[in-house]
Amino acid sequence: MKKKDAIAAVIRDEIMAGRYPSGSMLPSESRMMERFTVSRTPVREAITMLKAEGLISVHHGKGAVVRVRPEWVVRSHPRKIVAETMRQGTNVGYFDPDLEGGQWDVVGEPVTDRMRATATLALMIGVREGTDVFRYDRLLDDGQGRLMFHRLYLPFDTVNDVRKLGDRRFRSPTELYAILAAAGHALVWRESVRATMPSPEDAERLRIPAATPMLVAQRIAAAPNGHPFAMEETRISADNAKFVYDLGRAPALSSSDADAGT
Secondary structure (H helix, E strand, O other): OOHHHHHHHHHHHHHHHOOOOOOOEOOOHHHHHHHHOOOHHHHHHHHHHHHHOOOEEEEOOOEEEEOOOOOOOOEEEEOOOEEEEOOOOOEEEEEOOOOOOOOOEEOOOOEEEEEEOOHHHHHHHOOOOOOEEEEEEEEEEOOOOOEEEEEEEEEHHHHHHOHHHOOOOOOOHHHHHHHHHHOOOOOEEEEEEEEEOOOHHHHHHOOOOOOOOEEEEEEEEEOOOOOEEEEEEEEEEOOOEEEEOOOOOOOOOOHHHHHHOO
């Protein structure tokens, strides 16, 4: 066995056994050189191997840090919209129990902006390229070291169509959906999820470890005929999060459907 492989095997076993807990520092290169009686090269090669396996992250000027493994600690994020009703059964709005359920605190002040829709954004939210879009960004912290970035895109057309939005064009999804419901709009949602490597800005903002993807969920709020009102975008590190969807109860098969399957 090569020296780098032997060193990596020892450190790997020690991490898995808990000698180096998640978030702790590995010994310095100099201490590893003394421990394994080797030069600096095999130590660095072993560190590179462990980093590629996702066991550690390496920070310039700080050293190697043991990462939280997805199979050790994973937070489930329910992806759904819940209707709020009054005692009489009247629908007064909608909210996302994960986003607005009280487990997240906003970090700093929300960032607001008015932008022109790019070709990609225009296609997703059903507007013309170059249309004015209001953007409302929030960075959220669960108090346990997890960060989530949430962005709401509100097309200018929606602001024009819904007078109750008034001059406050930057709102949370819960506020927006309540106003749309009060204005008599029926709402439906569709959502897509993808995994992608974060931009340098996202990696820094969400503290995403090196070589780790992030999950991006894009949720369109629209009328039943497909006319879009707004789009939410959620970004979170994929190393300790999973999105959970309730697909509902499958309809019962008729006798003819059951016979067709045999």
